[in-house]
Amino acid sequence: MAPLDPHSFADSRNPRTTDVSLSLYFDFPSATIHGVAFFILSFSPTGQLSFDTRSLTIHQVLDPFNLSPLPFSLSSSPDPIKGTQLSISFPNGPRFNSFFIVFSTSPSSTALQWLSPPQTFNKKHPFVYTQCQSIHARSIFPCQDTPAARIRYTALLNIPQELSAVMSASHVERRPPVSDEGHSHILPYGFNSLWSSETRVVEQFHMNHPIPPYLFAFAVGELGSREVGPRTTIYAEAVDSLLDAAAKEFAGTEEMIIQGEKLFGKYPWERFDLLVLPPSFPYGGMENPMMVFLTPTVIKGDASGAQVVAHELAHSWTGNLITNRNNEHFWLNEGFTTYAERRIVEAVLDKDKAILNTGIGWKGLKDQVEKFKDNLEFTKLKNCQEGVDPDAIYSEIPYEKGFQFLWRIERQIGRPAFDAFILDYIDEFKFQSIDTKTFLHFLKFKVPGIEKDIDLVLWTEGTGIPPDACEPVSDLYTKILLLADEFKFGRIPREDEVADWKGQEWELYLENLPRVLEASQVLALDEHYRLSESKDYEVKVAFLQLAILSQCKKFYGEVEKTLKEVGRMKYLRPLYTALVQGDGKEEEKILAKRVFSEARECYHPIAQGVVESILA
Incomplete structure (x- = not known):
């Protein structure tokens, strides 16, 4: 076998999927989807074809002409990271480059969260949504679950008529189902007859651009x-x-x-x-x-939440249009997008906002490099992830070190030249998945001699933070860091000094305070500015993390409330980690385990796994 991706069973010698047509029946009472997928490959396979699955039941694999069964097998025991390998055998006779797979998901799908009515805002109807990044599309439908295998797709979603659906695709129409529609006639036994029920509707979608499987997404509610x-x-x-x-x-x-x-x-x-x-x-x-x-x-x-939207918008060019070939080159997605996000923020808001964003990222980068000090491999931009779960090593490093690398190139050649380079880069590699070597080759071609001015190998393959990385500079940024430094001497900022501060300023300030304070200092800071009650979770969680590390127990009730009302891993990670880190914190560890046991079902399966690893 010639692996295409360390996180996939796909074989580089096999044809890749180009198009998928899906017919999906949503069975909310059992938290399962029953489906048929019709695959078109880049060329006709011979011998065996390997697909990725996780927690799927494969009912049948069928040839496209007479629906006769094709032999298939599943690996005897799931790989803890990659899941279960589906191997399909193709005959040596007449060749074809398409086939059907009939399958069902399970309630343990790592990509799907099924919410009962009490877990929703309205408390009336159930809800389900996906999260396929990094390697979870395989728990919705069998596929070559690697960014190297980009696909176009169509989808028919058969859902209860009181609900509606959205997808990462163009919406074609919403209409009553018909019994012979799409591939519904070969759904698992019992569901083909239910497909055309009068109490259900079909939502049809089409994605006509090739995307990596991790961008497959829907929500129904x-x-x-x-x-x-x-x-x-x-x-x-x-x-x-x-x-x-x-x-x-x-x-x-x-x-x-x-x-x-x-x-x-x-x-x-x-x-x-x-x-x-x-x-x-x-x-x-x-x-x-x-x-x-x-x-x-x-x-x-x-409106400050729009900065998150700016990041996701930037992905439209850097990440979705040009994608990393696999997760060992994840910085090509996130480093470029973090750079692009800050350029958009600078253009729409102002330079100060972009610099504060960069400053928060700079502190995050230093903290994350320290976190991985015993495993420096994951402080590299291009790293080895064989046998490693990408969710387990998710960090700010590909975002912020990747940003720093691109910012270093911009400083070297000037912004106008770098802007021209980015436009050429996007035009050259749009709708492709590339690796670090390809990027560096293109960079050296477009900017001759750049390797003499910047150590490209050190930046992409070296550990830690290169010496020519750069902390941002602005009057506001410097003022906030100075005020954070003065807190060591007991000085809390005056109201006139923070009158114009919003969430970003407070976040930067809190992140730069000493990690452990006297409980009295934490109490005094909250008494002045009520940070524990902030409506901005970036501020609230940064303050609560500080309170836990300082064992200021007055705020543990607010910590518990926060862990039970949000499932965003950016907040779960630091709060649970602060509760269980260090010696002499038995009370905090008991609190963490109790809260998780009570909140677990309200977290997405990916978040459940992350918290379980922290508590372990």
């Missing part, structure tokens, strides 16, 4: 919407207050798209819609093309 621009509709559960707040927070989205187009070229995905998910969504945002998924925690009431 009681959804409402608000239009905020010619290319943007905001979706969320049908709660007027939630939709109105989201529409207000993201009212400036079209201006961000316009500025993005000035920097990176024409927006390539037709629509840029936003879906605000329930609080259990494990990320701040997910850049699914045409339908970005967002946590409700980015609705802050002052």
